[in-house]
Amino acid sequence: MKQFKAKIISNRKIAPEHYILSFKRPEKERRIEPGQFFYVKISDSYRPLLRKPFSVHKISGYSIEILYKTIGEGTRALSKRKKGDILDMMGPLGKGFDAVRRHKKVMLVGGGHGVAPLYALAKQLEYPAVPAGRLSIFIGARTKDHIVCDKKFRRLGARVYIATDDGTRGHKGFVTDLLTRKILGSRDKDTGEGRGKGHTAIYACGPKEMLKSVWKVARRYGIPCQFSLEEYMACGIGTCLGCAVKTQSGYKLVCKDGPVFDAKEIVW
Amino acid sequence: MVKKRPRRGTTRVPQKLKVKIGKLELENPVILASGTAGFGREIREFLDIERLGAIVTKTITLHKKEGNPPPRVVEAPWGLLNSIGLANGGIKDFMFEQVPFLESLRIPVIASISGDILDEFIKLAEEVSRVGCVRAIEVNLSCPNVIHKGTRLPLLAQDRTAVEKIVSTLRKTTEKTLIPKLSPNVTDIKEIAKAAEGAGCDAVSLVNTYPAMLVDIHTMRPRLGNVCGGLSGPCIKPLALKCVWDVHSAIDVPVIGMGGIMDADDAIEFILCGSSAVQVGTANFVNPSASLGILEGIEQYMAKKGIADIMDLVGAAKA
Ligand SMILES: Cc1cc2nc3c(=O)[nH]c(=O)nc-3n(C[C@H](O)[C@H](O)[C@H](O)COP(=O)(O)OP(=O)(O)OC[C@H]3O[C@@H](n4cnc5c(N)ncnc54)[C@H](O)[C@@H]3O)c2cc1C
Ligand SMILES: Cc1cc2nc3c(=O)[nH]c(=O)nc-3n(C[C@H](O)[C@H](O)[C@H](O)COP(=O)(O)O)c2cc1C
Ligand code: FES
Numbered sequence: 001m002k003q004f005k006a007k008i009i010s011n012r013k014i015a016p017e018h019y020i021l022s023f024k025r026p027e028k029e030r031r032i033e034p035g036q037f038f039y040v041k042i043s044d045s046y047r048p049l050l051r052k053p054f055s056v057h058k059i060s061g062y063s064i065e066i067l068y069k070t071i072g073e074g075t076r077a078l079s080k081r082k083k084g085d086i087l088d089m090m091g092p093l094g095k096g097f098d099a100v101r102r103h104k105k106v107m108l109v110g111g112g113h114g115v116a117p118l119y120a121l122a123k124q125l126e127y128p129a130v131p132a133g134r135l136s137i138f139i140g141a142r143t144k145d146h147i148v149c150d151k152k153f154r155r156l157g158a159r160v161y162i163a164t165d166d167g168t169r170g171h172k173g174f175v176t177d178l179l180t181r182k183i184l185g186s187r188d189k190d191t192g193e194g195r196g197k198g199h200t201a202i203y204a205c206g207p208k209e210m211l212k213s214v215w216k217v218a219r220r221y222g223i224p225c226q227f228s229l230e231e232y233m234a235c236g237i238g239t240c241l242g243c244a245v246k247t248q249s250g251y252k253l254v255c256k257d258g259p260v261f262d263a264k265e266i267v268w
Numbered sequence: 269m270v271k272k273r274p275r276r277g278t279t280r281v282p283q284k285l286k287v288k289i290g291k292l293e294l295e296n297p298v299i300l301a302s303g304t305a306g307f308g309r310e311i312r313e314f315l316d317i318e319r320l321g322a323i324v325t326k327t328i329t330l331h332k333k334e335g336n337p338p339p340r341v342v343e344a345p346w347g348l349l350n351s352i353g354l355a356n357g358g359i360k361d362f363m364f365e366q367v368p369f370l371e372s373l374r375i376p377v378i379a380s381i382s383g384d385i386l387d388e389f390i391k392l393a394e395e396v397s398r399v400g401c402v403r404a405i406e407v408n409l410s411c412p413n414v415i416h417k418g419t420r421l422p423l424l425a426q427d428r429t430a431v432e433k434i435v436s437t438l439r440k441t442t443e444k445t446l447i448p449k450l451s452p453n454v455t456d457i458k459e460i461a462k463a464a465e466g467a468g469c470d471a472v473s474l475v476n477t478y479p480a481m482l483v484d485i486h487t488m489r490p491r492l493g494n495v496c497g498g499l500s501g502p503c504i505k506p507l508a509l510k511c512v513w514d515v516h517s518a519i520d521v522p523v524i525g526m527g528g529i530m531d532a533d534d535a536i537e538f539i540l541c542g543s544s545a546v547q548v549g550t551a552n553f554v555n556p557s558a559s560l561g562i563l564e565g566i567e568q569y570m571a572k573k574g575i576a577d578i579m580d581l582v583g584a585a586k587a
Contacts, residue, residue: 049346
């Protein structure tokens with residue numbers, strides 16, 4: 001059964017609107033993949049009524065962490081839950097990142113709370129899967145208070161690039177500006193050619209508009225991309241057909257076929 | 269099926285939970301509502317589905333339907349707004365992909381069907397009638413998320429003549445228990461229910477979702493990709509209860525009630541208002557095993573009240 005009662009180990013504020021909730025790992029679940037999500041009943045009341053989905057942020061032998069941003073009723077209520085409280089959870093649900101292919105260079109792109117699943121992925125990609133210094137993360141947010149996890153990624157040996165909409169930290173503008181610059185920089189200076197197929201891979205999570213522009217850049221340079229998508233959910237398990245995204249082969253379900261999709265599958 | 273008797277030594281009063289809907293005998297009155305449990309496959313990982321009375325399938329149409337543009341579901345105060353748009357694989361997919369699994373379930377399957385024109389309803393009823401495990405047909409006349417060509421009104425269930433015509437024709441098409449599913453969004457639901465009864469149905473299901481919408485004030489756009497959708501969940505319970513109450517007093521065939529049933533107390537309210545069986549919809553999303561909790565709660569209530577037969581509760585609320 002993928003439904004269990006999770007005991008909260010801690011629920012701490014890491015930025016003005018960001019929290020990390022840690023709960024005891026469900027005993028029976030041996031395999032939890034980065035990119036999968038837990039579907040959480042936040043309170044017993046009917047407001048909010050539905051469960052809310054959160055990606056796996058960190059996996060350890062004893063506990064699971066999720067990182068969330070308070071944006072509405074559910075996430076605000078979640079921020080008030082205390083150590084020792086019990087949460088009803090379903091999960092891990094969905095299909096995670098395919099991180100088996102070995103690329104010389106891996107670029108992670110996270111917009112807003114999109115960094116959440118990328119950290120679990122980065123941990124999995126740690127040396128030797130990706131040689132030291134070959135992992136970079138591009139974090140974009142509205143303002144400096146919304147930049148989270150940069151230190152954690154640095155500790156993993158990743159290069160961190162930051163962009164904010166208002167320029168309060170890092171590059172002023174889009175995170176994809178930095179990504180494009182980096183991709184161009186890694187190309188042969190004289191011929192402008194890339195390093196060949198399979199050299200670089202991109203994994204991203206964030207607002208649709210951001211993903212769309214990441215895909216534009218990546219497609220131009222032939223870099224494969226895996227995106228973790230978000231869509232409103234009702235059931236979380238593939239019965240309601242609510243979380244549909246348009247793909248080249250018709251609608252697919254974020255909760256069951258995803259949340260991770262190959263970018264070239266998506267109809268943008 | 270083998271009758272379940274209480275084990276020797278237990279002092280529990282034997283309870284009769286069996287209900288009869290047309291020719292269909294259900295072990296208990298708790299049913300999974302159309303569109304909220306798919307074809308049973310996924311929810312089975314979370315729920316011992318075979319302990320329930322029955323499952324209603326997602327509505328099946330003649331041809332595959334892609335469904336409406338996203339977002340298709342969004343949270344509403346105490347409820348859920350959806351505009352799935354009857355996305356389904358069509359009758360062929362049902363017959364080849366879903367039936368083998370449904371046949372393996374040891375509970376009755378109620379096939380939900382819907383069409384644009386009468387001819388489609390007939391073809392669908394003929395097809396699903398051939399399937400052994402399909403013990404009844406729920407005729408969805410009330411989905412707010414699709415446009416029907418057969419009537420000028422937004423919903424078939426709003427058109428008394430259309431309801432009469434579809435039900436009476438299907439009555440001649442199939443021997444299976446026939447259950448039209450009605451919309452609450454009508455001037456007088458009693459009139460529609462009477463028309464369906466007159467046309468020969470075995471029972472009626474109500475209610476489907478209430479047409480509704482929500483707007484995002486930041487983007488200044490409707491929250492659903494399809495602009496409008498159907499509202500379900502606890503916010504519609506009192507409205508749905510009134511429909512059941514009204515219809516129960518107006519017709520003689522059984523009423524299958526639903527609309528915001530989240531727990532056993534809600535279900536008992538529906539039964540007291542005249543539901544012979546209840547369907548659980550949105551609650552499956554909140555907790556995939558909610559229906560079993562509801563069944564157990566009904567049993568406990570009967571034990572506490574000393575009620576031996578659930579039929580004694582049906583319509584027991586008195587004005
Ligand atoms: C697979 C998946 C993984 C996710 N992982 C994380 C995570 O790791 N960390 C995290 O902080 N969040 C994550 N989310 C998003 C998170 O589920 C939503 O922020 C949360 O459901 C909001 O609930 P709420 O009740 O606080 O806000 P609501 O009151 O529901 O909404 C507040 C505002 O946010 C918008 N909104 C809410 N949910 C969505 C959505 N899914 N897509 C677009 N807009 C939305 C609404 O339009 C509204 O304006 C994930 C979503 C999905 C689908
Ligand atoms: C996501 C969703 C999909 C639905 N799909 C169907 C459907 O295909 N056919 C149908 O007759 N009713 C459908 N319904 C309506 C339900 O079966 C039920 O009538 C309604 O939701 C009210 O019950 P509830 O409040 O318990 O959910 C759907 C409801 C929801 C929320
Ligand atoms: S949330 Fe129901 S199908 Fe994905």
